[in-house]
Amino acid sequence: MKIGFLGLGQMGHAMAANLLKAGHDLTVWNRSADKAKELVAAGARLAATPVEAGQGEVVMSMLADDAAVEAVVYGENGILGAPALHVSHSTIGVTLVERLTRDHAARSGFVSAPVFGRPPAAQAGKLFVVAAGETEAVDRCAPLFEAMGQRTFRVGTTPSAANVVKLGGNFMIMAAVEAMAEAMTLAEAGGVERRAMLEVLTGTIFNAPVYSLYGEILVEDRFRPAGFAAPLGLKDMNLVDAAATASRVPMPVLGVVRDHLRATIANHGADVDWAGIALAVRQAAGRD
Amino acid sequence: MKIGFLGLGQMGHAMAANLLKAGHDLTVWNRSADKAKELVAAGARLAATPVEAGQGEVVMSMLADDAAVEAVVYGENGILGAPALHVSHSTIGVTLVERLTRDHAARSGFVSAPVFGRPPAAQAGKLFVVAAGETEAVDRCAPLFEAMGQRTFRVGTTPSAANVVKLGGNFMIMAAVEAMAEAMTLAEAGGVERRAMLEVLTGTIFNAPVYSLYGEILVEDRFRPAGFAAPLGLKDMNLVDAAATASRVPMPVLGVVRDHLRATIANHGADVDWAGIALAVRQAAGRD
Amino acid sequence: MKIGFLGLGQMGHAMAANLLKAGHDLTVWNRSADKAKELVAAGARLAATPVEAGQGEVVMSMLADDAAVEAVVYGENGILGAPALHVSHSTIGVTLVERLTRDHAARSGFVSAPVFGRPPAAQAGKLFVVAAGETEAVDRCAPLFEAMGQRTFRVGTTPSAANVVKLGGNFMIMAAVEAMAEAMTLAEAGGVERRAMLEVLTGTIFNAPVYSLYGEILVEDRFRPAGFAAPLGLKDMNLVDAAATASRVPMPVLGVVRDHLRATIANHGADVDWAGIALAVRQAAGRD
Amino acid sequence: MKIGFLGLGQMGHAMAANLLKAGHDLTVWNRSADKAKELVAAGARLAATPVEAGQGEVVMSMLADDAAVEAVVYGENGILGAPALHVSHSTIGVTLVERLTRDHAARSGFVSAPVFGRPPAAQAGKLFVVAAGETEAVDRCAPLFEAMGQRTFRVGTTPSAANVVKLGGNFMIMAAVEAMAEAMTLAEAGGVERRAMLEVLTGTIFNAPVYSLYGEILVEDRFRPAGFAAPLGLKDMNLVDAAATASRVPMPVLGVVRDHLRATIANHGADVDWAGIALAVRQAAGRD
Structure with missing residues (x-):
């Protein structure tokens, strides 16, 4: 699948690496680009802006907090207008997720899929994924979640539930x-x-x-x-x-x-x- | 082993039954004697008073609360003067256990061994026993704990620790x-x-x-x-x-x-x- | 004194009325202008925008929450560029007050002066004013605080302290x-x-x-x-x-x-x- | 009135002194008798036991805790059988007060009257007395409470209410x-x-x-x-x-x-x- 990944901290880097290993066509973006070196060496493309990473089928984000997520979505060159389905893995607030759900509704769609597990589990592809969103959209993400986690829990069609x-x-x-x-x-x-x-x-x-x-x-x-x-x-x-x-x-x-x-x-x-x-x-x- | 058992509520009854099954020579006592029928039918002796059940090697108690334990130890015909090592399984307060430890010290000795588990676990001999007391005394109880539990944890030589x-x-x-x-x-x-x-x-x-x-x-x-x-x-x-x-x-x-x-x-x-x-x-x- | 007053809820209306009664030259503003009728009848001028009310020596604000204060300061026609010293009476968060302090620093100056008391106390001019800000600025406000309150407490030169x-x-x-x-x-x-x-x-x-x-x-x-x-x-x-x-x-x-x-x-x-x-x-x- | 007073700590001593000053015929008792010296010098009689101090019309107690009150009532030479109405000023538990109420019921009667105030207030006769008990019994105590306090609050006929x-x-x-x-x-x-x-x-x-x-x-x-x-x-x-x-x-x-x-x-x-x-x-x- 042609996918993008935003946020290459310890967790995001490990998750992206597993997606790459699973054979996906991966474009990555990070605020400081040097965090992407290893992934690029392994075959990923580096995007200059979030929106550039959002041109595929799915764009995933794994960021530190609400402000970081707001920046990559609503900020300059944010992914709000991008065609890719946005899958948010970050641990963020319910209010922001509700806002993201509303704003993506008529566009690319939105799935919330926060994860349980620390960096070693992320590296080993042993995360637990808790996903919520429209059935068809979550279905589409199943192979991606499998590449990074040991089990996916589906908890409904309202993203904020996750x-x-x-x-x-x-x-x-x-x-x-x-x-x-x-x-x-x-x-x-x-x-x-x-x-x-x-x-x-x-x-x-x-x-x-x-x-x-x-x-x-x-x-x-x-x-x-x-x-x-x-x-x-x-x-x-x-x-x-x-x-x-x-x-x-x-x-x-x-x-x-x-x-x-x-x-x-x-x-x-x-x-x-x-x-x-x-x-x-x-x-x-x-x-x- | 020649042992006594005081308190035949749901938990005590099941524990006593397992001791009997394990072949011990058992004397039981309960405030209302009719609770002992089944055990007597299975070979246990019925004591008329707590002290009567305390004439063997060990006397165990499994009672509802501090007051009930005080009654069988310090009350009329209580076991305080009895020769048997007192093993208390009841969930009682630290202050009372300290008092029991002091008062048994120069006499029969005292082991505290409260248990984790509900009645079905007690019936199945699957309790967890948490034991504390003098090493030699707890050693002596090992076969008894095995008859009623799936595992014994020893947490020190001070009974109240248990x-x-x-x-x-x-x-x-x-x-x-x-x-x-x-x-x-x-x-x-x-x-x-x-x-x-x-x-x-x-x-x-x-x-x-x-x-x-x-x-x-x-x-x-x-x-x-x-x-x-x-x-x-x-x-x-x-x-x-x-x-x-x-x-x-x-x-x-x-x-x-x-x-x-x-x-x-x-x-x-x-x-x-x-x-x-x-x-x-x-x-x-x-x-x- | 030529002053402005933003926010004519139950509290603000009563405070503004007392300022008028004390003889000050008052311009008022409220999101819904009809709340100003009574004060205009009593001699106040009605401003069409917050900034218009900020053309005098002091402009006071008494608003419902952080969002309302942000709107009259940073919003369209907000008072941020106005010449009047901004005196904020609202019960708002420390972080916002720190931001207001920074942003007014090089301009008109900023005093925080939240009040204790319910509407009847406001009407009777019996509020308690808790003021903090640069000494000279708070000094300048003294007669205004006297018009609306029974006592002013000065708690330092950092506005957020109030x-x-x-x-x-x-x-x-x-x-x-x-x-x-x-x-x-x-x-x-x-x-x-x-x-x-x-x-x-x-x-x-x-x-x-x-x-x-x-x-x-x-x-x-x-x-x-x-x-x-x-x-x-x-x-x-x-x-x-x-x-x-x-x-x-x-x-x-x-x-x-x-x-x-x-x-x-x-x-x-x-x-x-x-x-x-x-x-x-x-x-x-x-x-x- | 012929009264007794049990307990001459800082509080009790001051209260007893004020009763003496008010002209009452006072007998005092304390666990360590030397605390009574000053009061005896001022005209009080010293009792050798609690019950001896309970031979008058009223006997008041002001003691440290539940155990001390139990001792002077139920202990050897306790006041349980004494003819005097027992007025308890101690801050003790509700359960004990209920027991005292029951046990005094058919005998001398019982009033609970704990006080608010520290030792200086006790010395100045400025305590607040909170009294509960049978109306007639509390009425009888009124002059005594007046001698030690600035105000008495009556909160019902059930002593524990106080x-x-x-x-x-x-x-x-x-x-x-x-x-x-x-x-x-x-x-x-x-x-x-x-x-x-x-x-x-x-x-x-x-x-x-x-x-x-x-x-x-x-x-x-x-x-x-x-x-x-x-x-x-x-x-x-x-x-x-x-x-x-x-x-x-x-x-x-x-x-x-x-x-x-x-x-x-x-x-x-x-x-x-x-x-x-x-x-x-x-x-x-x-x-x-």
């Missing part, structure tokens, strides 16, 4: 880390090592990656270098908060994790992992 | 249910069915029983009959709260789940499952 | 209402009438208007018509939240009141008073 | 301090001095002692020596929490202040004032 699921999932990661941090801190105060607590958890009904992966970070104090930095986590939780405000859904645990992200950044800097909310829990208990 | 782990685990169940309820309510408000949300969770990094079991309850609205009733959940969370107060550990998510247990009981009665905190989340969002 | 104080004050109103609602609900459940509870509070160390005014609303269930509607309250609390995020200040009570504002709007509609968060407290307790 | 009001009031003090701490921390982060923030608050609708007294503590960092120590505050908030659990009333702000009391004690020790929850707020914001 973002609500993605944001809800990220919130649940933070909530699991927060709960584990509170329980481990209580356990430590009661004479139980964090490692022993984690073994009980992952040996019983909490045997899921969300506990084993983040549990290791908490047990080993591996908050640096950040796999996903606290300010990015706070940005995502702010998007959840905006959705909750718009939908009038009280989310008290969201309030807790947002406060702890603020506390973590205030006390430990912007380069700490988002699992660093455990540091806020420990500090409050005088156990840091 | 209770902190058990209470922390129960708290984490509530926290997982609360987070899932908040995320599902947000998702529903955003047009995503609860079932679709759960499939994404259990299909990705949340693929653990705590999410699949409780997720089904939330998706199917199976809050009655209660597997574990909300007032019992609140009782347990109050024990966590007491431990957190004693250790000076702030636990904001604990505050949230305790408030939601109160709200659930206030609005839906005492016979609702503890996962009914999801009803409090939905009601606050005007989606009940 | 907004932080105003937002913090509004947050504290919500926090006082929330605390009173929780205490009254507990008291009611314990057999104490809300009225009796309020009498003790205002008869002891809680004898301030924030408790007596809002306490009456809670005791008498006077949530409609709204003195200040819940969605406006939520808008303000969102501005506090944005400031807290920017400054990395955890504010757990803010999280509680924002959740209760969402719950109140979800369950009782958008026309309820912001003190209606008491309804969310009662509902959660099954006492509505 | 304790719910007292506990609710103490909770509202903590809630006001917490809200002020959050707002001041946000203000400071935004460049506003705490003093300036406090002046705006007490100069507008927050002009009540709860803000001015505690605001001074926050502005001046006067957390030591403690006027009321954090562990005592936590004890009181635990009583509120127990009442909320019993009544099924969710109180999220209570959860916040309890967590902050734990954090304050964990990080600053047991000798800090309960207003020290502001330190927990600041620490979480990285501003300590």
Whole structure:
């Protein structure tokens, strides 16, 4: 398929590489073009502007935040007028997705397909894709999602639904880390090592990656270098908060994790992992 | 081994039956003796008082709450003076366990070994046992724990450590249910069915029983009959709260789940499952 | 003084009327001009555009939200290029005030002067003005503030400081209402009438208007018509939240009141008073 | 009137002194008798046991906690069988008050009359008395309350009602301090001095002692020596929490202040004032 890809950060680069490997005719664009070198060497074309990458059948975007997405769509040489179906993989806010859906409606069409997984999963083509949009449009993307992920979940025909699921999932990661941090801190105060607590958890009904992966970070104090930095986590939780405000859904645990992200950044800097909310829990208990 | 068992509720009865099946010489006691019929028919002896059941090598107790444990230990004909090692399986408070540890110290000895698992797991001998106490004492109990559980976790030589782990685990169940309820309510408000949300969770990094079991309850609205009733959940969370107060550990998510247990009981009665905190989340969002 | 006034809602109209009464040479502007009738009849000039009202010495704005302020400043015929010192009375976000400060710096200058008080206080010239900006600029405004308020507080030379104080004050109103609602609900459940509870509070160390005014609303269930509607309250609390995020200040009570504002709007509609968060407290307790 | 007084701590001593000054025939008792010296010198009789002080018309108790009250009532030589009407001024739990009410019912009768005010107010006879109990019994106490307080509030005929009001009031003090701490921390982060923030608050609708007294503590960092120590505050908030659990009333702000009391004690020790929850707020914001 003739496709474009916008945004070559760690995640986007890995996703684009897998699309290329799967044999697609790929044009890439990135704000700083040097990030594209490796992909061009492997056969991709480099576009000078977003709209240039949007001349194929599909153009995918994987960008840092709402502002970056707005820029490549609505900015100078943005893809709004381009013929390609826009597939947005970024973790962005519900309101922006609704706006993108409206504005693409009469033109190329729009699919939202945020992903779960960190860079290593992206490189291995093991992402989870959560897709929503018109059935025919999502169908068309199926081979692309297969090239980059291990499984695709279809959650309806309204694109923003995919973002609500993605944001809800990220919130649940933070909530699991927060709960584990509170329980481990209580356990430590009661004479139980964090490692022993984690073994009980992952040996019983909490045997899921969300506990084993983040549990290791908490047990080993591996908050640096950040796999996903606290300010990015706070940005995502702010998007959840905006959705909750718009939908009038009280989310008290969201309030807790947002406060702890603020506390973590205030006390430990912007380069700490988002699992660093455990540091806020420990500090409050005088156990840091 | 010549053992005694105090407390034949749903859990205790199943545990005692498995001990009998494993060939142990069992004496049982229960406040209302008729609960012992089936076990007696299967070969157990019935004791008229707790102390009578404490004449063997080990006496185990599986009771509803702190008051019930205090009664069989310190009450009339209690086991405090009995020769048998006391193994407490009940989910009780840290302060009481510390007192029991002190008071048994110079006598029979004391092991705390609370369990994870609901009645069906108890019947199948599939409980998880979390044990703490003097090494030699816990060693002695190993065959008994094997008869009733699928795995034993040893978390130290201080008995109360086992209770902190058990209470922390129960708290984490509530926290997982609360987070899932908040995320599902947000998702529903955003047009995503609860079932679709759960499939994404259990299909990705949340693929653990705590999410699949409780997720089904939330998706199917199976809050009655209660597997574990909300007032019992609140009782347990109050024990966590007491431990957190004693250790000076702030636990904001604990505050949230305790408030939601109160709200659930206030609005839906005492016979609702503890996962009914999801009803409090939905009601606050005007989606009940 | 030759002054302009932008925004003739309930608050702005009353403030403008007092400026006129004090003898100032007043030009007014409002999006819908008919709101200006009464003031014109009393001697004010009507401007066709914001910039036209900004040709005097000072131009004051009292508008509903960030978007409205952005429109009169940066929009078509906005006051950005006008010669008059801009005095902003609106309750707006810190980020916008910082932007306004920067953009007015080399031109007319900028003072932020949000006010405390409801429409009756505005009509009576009894507002409290919280002002921040360059000393000379704030000095110049003193007679104008005196015409509309009973007291002016100067909180520094950085305009955004005034907004932080105003937002913090509004947050504290919500926090006082929330605390009173929780205490009254507990008291009611314990057999104490809300009225009796309020009498003790205002008869002891809680004898301030924030408790007596809002306490009456809670005791008498006077949530409609709204003195200040819940969605406006939520808008303000969102501005506090944005400031807290920017400054990395955890504010757990803010999280509680924002959740209760969402719950109140979800369950009782958008026309309820912001003190209606008491309804969310009662509902959660099954006492509505 | 012939009266007895049990408990001569700072508060009780001052209250007893005022009763003596008012001309009553006073017998006092305290666990350590030397605290009674001054009162005996001024004309009081010293009782060797609680019951000895309960031989008059009324016996009042002002003790540290539930355990101390249980001891003087139900313990050896307790007042349970004494002829005097028991008036309890202590801040104790609702459950205990209900038990005291039942147990005194057929005997001497029982009035609950907790007080608001710190030791200086007690010395000056300026306490606020919150009384509940049978009308005739409370009537009889009126001159005694007048001798020690500036005003008596009658909140019903069920004694526990007075304790719910007292506990609710103490909770509202903590809630006001917490809200002020959050707002001041946000203000400071935004460049506003705490003093300036406090002046705006007490100069507008927050002009009540709860803000001015505690605001001074926050502005001046006067957390030591403690006027009321954090562990005592936590004890009181635990009583509120127990009442909320019993009544099924969710109180999220209570959860916040309890967590902050734990954090304050964990990080600053047991000798800090309960207003020290502001330190927990600041620490979480990285501003300590």
